[in-house]
Amino acid sequence: MKAIIYRKKNKIEPAILPEPELEKNGAIIKVTGCGLCGSDIVKIRQGLIKEGTVTGHEVVGHISKIKGNKSFNPGDRIVLGHHVPCFRCVFCKNENYSMCAHFKQSNIIPGGFAEYIYVSEEHLKHTVFKVPDNVPDIDASFTEPTACCLRAVKRAGIKPGDNVLIIGLGSIGLVMGQIVKHFGANAYGTELIDERKELANCLGIETVVSKGYDKVFLTAGSDATINAALSSVRDGGTIVVFAGVPSGETSFPNNEIYYRELTVMGSYSPSPADLGESLGLISKKVIKVGNLSSVYDIEDIEKAIDDTVSNKIIKAFIRMSP
Helix, strand or coil: CEEEEEEECCEEEEEECCCCCCCCCEEEEEEEEEEECHHHHHHHHHCCCCCCCCCCCEEEEEEEEEECCCCCCCCCEEEECCCCCCCCCHHHHCCCHHHCHHHHHCCCECCCCECEEEEEHHHHHHCEEECCCCCCHHHHCCHHHHHHHHHHHHHHCCCCCCEEEEECCCHHHHHHHHHHHHCCCEEEEECCCHHHHHHHHHCCCECCCCCCEEEEEECCCCHHHHHHHHHHEEEEEEEEECCCCCCCCCCCCHHHHHHCCCEEEECCCCCHHHHHHHHHHHHCCCCCCCCCEEEEEHHHHHHHHHHHHCCCCCEEEEECCC
16 A cells, blocks of 8 residues: 655655554554645654654545444445543543653554554544535644644633733634634734634634733744743633754743733643544534645655644645646
8 A cells, every 4th residue: 555654864755654454443444635734844844753653633535444332334425533542540630641652652553644544443442533515625634733722722721701921823723713712712823924823713713812811822933932921811811832952952931921821731632532522623614624634645645744833724634636
């Protein structure tokens, strides 16, 4: 089967790999397409993964073969989450699912930028969902990133009437703003690219920014955006960190957090329940994502990465075949 594998820092290439076999309970998914996540780009550009790795996890596809599960059938169109928590450890009991050791170890095989993947029996039980007929593949591919945003908004304790600032209006920021509005809060955003500001305005996200926000979401990571978050949040407010920065680039603003009684929290991956809820929000058009992605064939994935990094596009959807 066709796949894209990582070779070395900033180097990926096409490869032919054996199709995964259904030797135990689970399913083989024929991948229709896969969203290109910022984390995929970081891993490739910074050399954070092993040679031969197939990245990609925002998968949409059809069940090709299945064993040991009666909830799905061959031919079902599905979307999935790639990690499964154990639901038993101290992290899961405290709803820190993405800190669960089993969550971190579980994955799809070999990865979403391949024609076929294997998903386990526990994936089928907890993180695989049938896609409604009214939801296009590109929209469905936003299920996992939307679920990440949904969990972040829940963790922040957004209340109706809160004034919320999103710093960075890429695909994540635009989805985050829509979820903030869904929770009854007022969504504001800041962004350097005019086209993204216009798109945000069309989605009901104001781009006239002031000070004194109840909550600030950091969806673009750098010293500059951290300083912007600190200067924008009100005393006693909350900053949600939803983006990494290069190691050693920033420092911990101890005194501002202490004297201003700020809450600073991180949010990373979603729970299985968030995945199902997010697919529902997308299918009902509560969250509009259809115009956020540009389509690239799998052979053009390097161009998709370059165009994303250079901000020519907001996000790429990698199609496995024309």
